Amino acid sequence: MSRWFHRSLVLILLASVAPAWAAIPVYGFKVVHTYPHDTAAYTEGLFFKDGQLYESTGQLGISTVRKVDLESGEVLQRQRVPKQYFGEGIVDWKDRMIQLTWQSQTGFVYDLASLTPKKTFSYPGEGWALTRDDHQLYMSDGSAELRVLDPETLAEIRRIKVTADGVPVTNLNELEWVDGEIYANVWLTSRIARINPTSGHVVGWIDLTGLFDNSQLPNPVDDVLNGIAWDAAHKRLFVTGKCWPQLFEVTLVPRTGK
Template sequence: MNKSLFSILSVLFLLISCRDDQKVLDILADYNRSMEQKGYRFGDRINLPEEITDNADKVTIGFGDKETSEMNIDPKFFEYGENKVTFSIKTKNGETLSQDATINVFSKNKEQDISYKIVAEYPHDPNNFLEGFLLEGNMVYESDGLKNSSQLIKYTLGSTTPIITEKQPDPIFSEGCAIAGDKIFQLTYQNKQGFIYDKTTLKKLSEFPLPNEIGEGWGLTFDGKNLVATDGSNKLYFLDVDNPSRVVHKVAVGGYNDIYTQLNELEYHDGFIYSNVWHQPYILKINPKTGEAVGKFDFKKITEENTKDDKEHVLNGIAFKGDNMLVTGKNWPKIYEVAIK
């Protein structure tokens, strides 16, 4: 074979190979797009099309510093919600093809619709842009946001007159708060810092930087061991109560058909974490060990009553009075006590 013919055949082979490789990548992209909306559940298998598997010696999925060749949705590698991954395909002709994808993982069980009955109503100061809401005994502790008006206040349930008010500096936008022992911990929205107060006097004891893993401070609660924070994603961040700048671990939250980003105000009660979702009229009941949303309260009626004049006056306050839940929101004039059925 002369050199000219050999060169032509080599080019043709290369063109055919490149075309086949692109076809494999196109098929993979189509498959991933079709599955992104449908999603997977733990235990499911990723069944790649035969056009891919028939042309591959090996397929792996990469997760940053981890990878697996097992095509199963395994919690060792995947979590609820969006999983940004990279497929690597070693083809039979020796090429290695790579493609980024998003694999959405949902829970196997539908959230239980939890029924309730409103059994009492209490006044709430409609000037308070509520971000954190706590009840201990008959005492309410409330973190109110917005720049130039953020504050931590303490008042008796049934009254709107503060017993103590601790105002934050003008640049601070206060967010969620939690009681742990004789201290109150408070997050800030985008100031990247948190505050610790004496629970009795509300005097500031110290400050701490928010962990780098938390982009913004949103909700906060205490589970008896760790502080638990949200940052507007679907993640629960468990923080060391003795060093709140350290993330002990994190858990992604997911539902049967929802990823539940923008988790906001939090409350821990009787082994579960309760969270509202920003701009949504419901509260989730979450298993903190797995991240599965196991139940949902629909507060659409009372939310609509309180947001008709301003859509930013959203549901955003959760506390417990015994086994009854207290619910309120930003600039709401009422606190609702509901008995869970």
């Protein structure tokens, strides 16, 4: 999201979720490999399929969906989103790619192979991110709830309330389905929540503090961690951030402490 906050509001947000981080297992990370990433890509959605990365980028007037070569970071295909829309999360379903927009209550369906737009659809409220399992889609909207969508009609089926030790976890952002769990960036933090999709309980935290120093970027408050992709075939986890120069392949390392 491109939402400028007064620093005190950010501190209030962090303080409100901190107690929910206390008693849940925390995982650190080890960087396995780094790949180039387009610093003009304000990353809103990311997934890996058939050897390629698919990425959506935000900001009014310059939002895109794109296919990206992992090794080189080269953009192989690109489709521009109409200028009035702020592009958000994406997910693949069969031969399609589905994209949300932020506050326009409008989503787009593309042909996955060509990235050609096929149709639009509507939903209430904001759109932040998408992921899927083999049967349904999961959508975040910045709240502590994930919406479950029918992948064919894109209608909402139900909602999952996400909690950590009984405390709602808000600002759930970019999503990825990883071995039966939903991984979710917690916006404005360096944490990823590992969510049980049945109960909505956070069963683990991934702490990516120190992965990348975004203070060197032009807009460090905005250019934060956001982007998770999972290569299920080779069990590779990729993460990046908005306008970061690198995409990281990481493995998780269990650790103690908050």
